[in-house]
Amino acid sequence: MTDVSVAGDIESRVLSAIDDDAVVELTTALVQAPSENPGGTESAAVAVLEKACREAGFDVEITEVAPGRPNLTATLAGGDGPGLMILGHSDVVPAGPNWTGDPYRVRRDGDLLIGRGTTDMKGGLAAAVGAMKAIARAIADGHAAVSGPVQLVCTVDEEEHGIGVRDFVGRPSRHEFAGCIVAEPTDMQVVRGCRGASYLEIDITGRAAHSGRPKDGRSAIEAAASVIELIRADQRALDEHLDDLLGAGTWNVGTIAGGQGISVVAPTCSLGVDRRLMPDEDVHRIAEVLRSAIRAARIDTDGITVDVRVTMEMPGFATPADHRLVTTAVDAVTDAGVPTSVGGWSAACDGGFVSRDLGIPSIVLGPGDIHSQAHQPDESIDVADLAVAARTYALSALRLLS
Known part of the structure; x- marks a missing residue:
């Protein structure tokens, strides 16, 4: 067992080695390498991340999962035991309208960095690199050791169809992992469970006829309305059985398109439906x-x-509240200087694949707030949040891999 005073000295050395300015600089560089999705333009941002990781001495692997769309893994070597994975993504949603400046030229307003992706989630990636660099420096100086690797995984296409994480979990790994921290923006609250997300396309075909004699045709729009009623009835049934952590699965009919003209019985109609998934649900069964x-x-x-x-x-996932990954993360955030809580998340993330397909216990924990900052004009992050995140990741790694 490690002496408490020795452990405290190791942690102090690592925390003092975190370069807050370098984390801000890397966040800025990542944002200023636009990687909008849809668009498949992640390669420039991944190149920035790759350069930073190679300069830090990490073992870096680049895997192109589609033309110009590379996943990155950067590994800080440790002992032969299970390691800690930190998971993020390189793509961002389109900037959209109503920005007060160039979304891909980072501006600083007091302690805020403003730019698309600062919160979701290039700040989290930069904080992870900053933590890993500090641990690597302490190891090189002989002041620290970790029992397993610390690995940063950065995937493409998280904001759309998840081709990056699907490729990643489908490849054999050289390492085992005691846990995964998804560095998505949670305002440094420890999220131990997420619902999953799924899309269903419902195409309905009827038969056109003159609107003067609608019974000669078969209206696809009327049939679509009946399908929507089935969906509404199922939502009412789901709402009768709420999970304490994640509530219930939800349906949302997000798009509808159909018809040929006002004077024609509609021969076609299509619905685009979002179904949020509980951890044990399979959308194909649904x-x-x-x-x-x-x-x-x-x-x-x-x-x-x-x-x-x-x-x-x-897919969704849920990690028990008393799991060591959860309790360690709570203590790490607190010791990094901010209050935290443990709960669930209404959003979905790549962590569901890591949990389901690789069997790695997962949480979501990162700087910035997904509700008030992510996916919005003038997206921003507080530089203090970046510093807290870097310290939290470092403490989590040291304590899990002690």
């Missing part, structure tokens, strides 16, 4: 249940056909 309900309601008869397709799935 789609099959919906198909069965459509058949039972006889919606797809008498000239109407309904096709239900799953076009995206991001």
